[in-house]
Amino acid sequence: MVMPSWMTGALALLALAGGCAGPQFTESPTVTLSGAEQALKEARATRAAEFAALEVQMAEDKLEQARSIAESGEQLGRSRRLAEQAEIDARLAIIKAETERLQQMRRQLEETIELLRKDLDS
Amino acid sequence: MKRILALLAVALISACTTAPNGTPELADLRATYRAVSDVPEIRANAAYFLHQADEAIKRAGSTFDAAEYDHQIYMARRYLGMAQAVTKRERSKREVEQLTDQHNQLRRKLRAEQEASASRHTEVLEAELAAMEATRVDRGVMVTLQDVLFTLGRTDLIPSAQDELRTVSNFLRNHPDRILVVEGHTDSLANTNYNRVLSERRANAVKHALVAQGIDPDRIISRGYGEARPIASNRTETGRQRNRRVEIVILTESETPPSSE
Incomplete structure (x- = not known):
């Protein structure tokens, strides 16, 4: 995934050409891909999909697309x-x-507290 | 060549002037940004994401690339979503912390109350035992019923024995977890077998009297030892009288009941 130097050069040129187009991104796709990979790894490790299935699915799909585009070397x-x-x-x-x-923990605690209060009142 | 360059320059300048700074979409997004960043709680918890959203909005407003514009709009919305989500998470965290404290406090309070009630319980128990003239033994506490409570040579209790037993059954009602052993003993005058049977029957009579006073028969184990366990000499009348007895042992909570023979 290391970018050939000519490609870096081309990117730099592109950045120059778009000089008036505001801030440009000099981060390489490799860097952004690994950021997304890391985030998804954490999402899987914390089983985020149990509560945010849609967002995890979107992330998976986009990362996959980003990877295959990066491999083709274009776009x-x-x-x-x-990414x-x-x-x-x-x-x-x-x-x-x-x-x-x-929130689940909060609800459980509220229930236990309710029970403890009843025990204390009795 | 110069003409081409000039044309190019014109093209670039015109491109710059058509940056999508004023699209209704961006105006909406800026309004949302202001609304979200106006909330002090969000500013306090998610300054980073608000900043990122602001940057993305600026980038969207200055790019000429339609795909980049869409991307920055998406990112700005997501950053605003993150700002709200992080704020909600921090609030939940604080709620959980507060409830945990409250929970622990209540637990401590309940434990203290339980301990206080256990010590009151012990005091009551001591008083009750004193009233019964009970003796402490290894297995628990023992109440001895003398043979004057039985009709001579027979196994039925005399009526006043019922009163004696009522203190025991009251105690058992107040302490439903206690188990007791009723043990009959005799002197050594009659033959061993007769004595054993007599002592068994007398222990049983006591058990039945307690059951009649409302105690669960499963909590009472009765047995007869006959003359096997004297507490005094059988050569004198006073010694023999002490040996003719029924002992009621209220087992301590930790004591496992002996299996019935």
């Missing part, structure tokens, strides 16, 4: 965008799942 911008989206989809899934688990 690097598209690969980078897909960025995959990463944030996965991160959102992780946060949502964490929140859902905390």
Whole structure:
């Protein structure tokens, strides 16, 4: 996945050409792909799909697409965008799942507290 | 060549002027951004994601690439979603922390109350045992019924024995987890076999009297030892009188009941 130097050169040229187009992304697709891979790995490890199935699925699909585009060596911008989206989809899934688990804990605690109160009153 | 360059420059400048800064989509997104970043709780918990959303909105507003524009719009929405999600997660975390504290406090309080009630329980128990004139033995506490409570040479209890047993059955009702052993003993005057049978029957009579007072028969084990376990000399009348007895042993909670023979 290491980018040939001519490709880096071409990217730099592209960046120059689009000078007036605002900030440009110099991050290579390899970097963005690994960010998405890492996020998805965490999402799987924390079983985020149990609570945020849609976001995890979106992330998986986008990462796969990003990978195959990156391998073809063309449309690097598209690969980078897909990888960025995959990463944030996965991160959102992780946060949502964490929140859902905390809410479950909260409900359990509320129930136990209710029981303890009853025990104390009796 | 110069003409071409000039044309190119014009093209570039015009391209710059058509940056999609003012699309209704962006206006909407900026409004959402303001609304979300206006919430102090979100600002406090998710400043990073608000910043990222802002950056993405700026990029969307200045790009000429339609795909990049769509991408930055998507990312900005996601960053705003993250800001809200992270805030909700932090709030849930705090709620769980508070409830955990509350839970632990209640647990401590309940334990303290249980301990207090256990010690009250023990005090009550001591008082009850004193009232019964019970003696502490290894297995638990023992109440001795003297043979004057039985009709001479027979196995039925005299009526006043019922009162004596009522303190025992009251105690057992207050402590439903206790098990007791009723053991009959005799002196050595009659033959061994007769004594054993007599002692068994007397123990049984006591058991039945307790059952009649409402105690579960499964909690009472009765047995007769005859003359085998004297507590005094059988050569004197006072010694023999002490040996003719029924002992009621209320086992301590940890004591396992002996199997019935």
